[in-house]
Amino acid sequence: MKNATQKNELTCPKCHGDGGHDEIEGTRQVFQACYHCGNTGRIDRELYRQDQLDSALANLASINVAALMVEGQDADVCYRTMAAENMIPFNQLIDDMHYRELNNLKAFVEGLGSGSNRKRVEDLLIAGSSTIPTMRQAIPTPPPAPKPAPAPIGNPDDIPF
Numbered sequence: 001m002k003n004a005t006q007k008n009e010l011t012c013p014k015c016h017g018d019g020g021h022d023e024i025e026g027t028r029q030v031f032q033a034c035y036h037c038g039n040t041g042r043i044d045r046e047l048y049r050q051d052q053l054d055s056a057l058a059n060l061a062s063i064n065v066a067a068l069m070v071e072g073q074d075a076d077v078c079y080r081t082m083a084a085e086n087m088i089p090f091n092q093l094i095d096d097m098h099y100r101e102l103n104n105l106k107a108f109v110e111g112l113g114s115g116s117n118r119k120r121v122e123d124l125l126i127a128g129s130s131t132i133p134t135m136r137q138a139i140p141t142p143p144p145a146p147k148p149a150p151a152p153i154g155n156p157d158d159i160p161f
């Protein structure tokens, strides 16, 4: 059921309903209007859903970048070397990778067109985003220790090479 009172019924996540925030400019305190909700502190369901999707895609991009870091035992070292060779801080390299991955994911969702499949994928992304970690939690975790090789069968005095 839709009616006019349902329009901007949700609290803006950027300004938490305040419509903006106070900022110090020189010696003066000025009120900076929130661009996201147009200064009202409230947003409609459509924008809320877009916010959720953006957040889900950002989280997924973090997961994917973090996965690259732990893919091989030396991956973290490789990326640190790559950053050093390009004379950029490691964190900037991560940010650049995150930005590229986020754009890839957005292009993927856009590529689904406007049919019901896209809505279904968006629903899954939004539903999953509450169970996956934020960027800070996702990057990077050390790889699990490799399992020891099974003990050789046969004469324990035989050297297996």
Ligand SMILES: [Zn+2]
Binding pocket: 012, 013, 014, 015, 016, 017, 018, 019, 020, 034, 035, 036, 037, 038, 039, 040, 041, 042
């Ligand atoms: Zn706002």
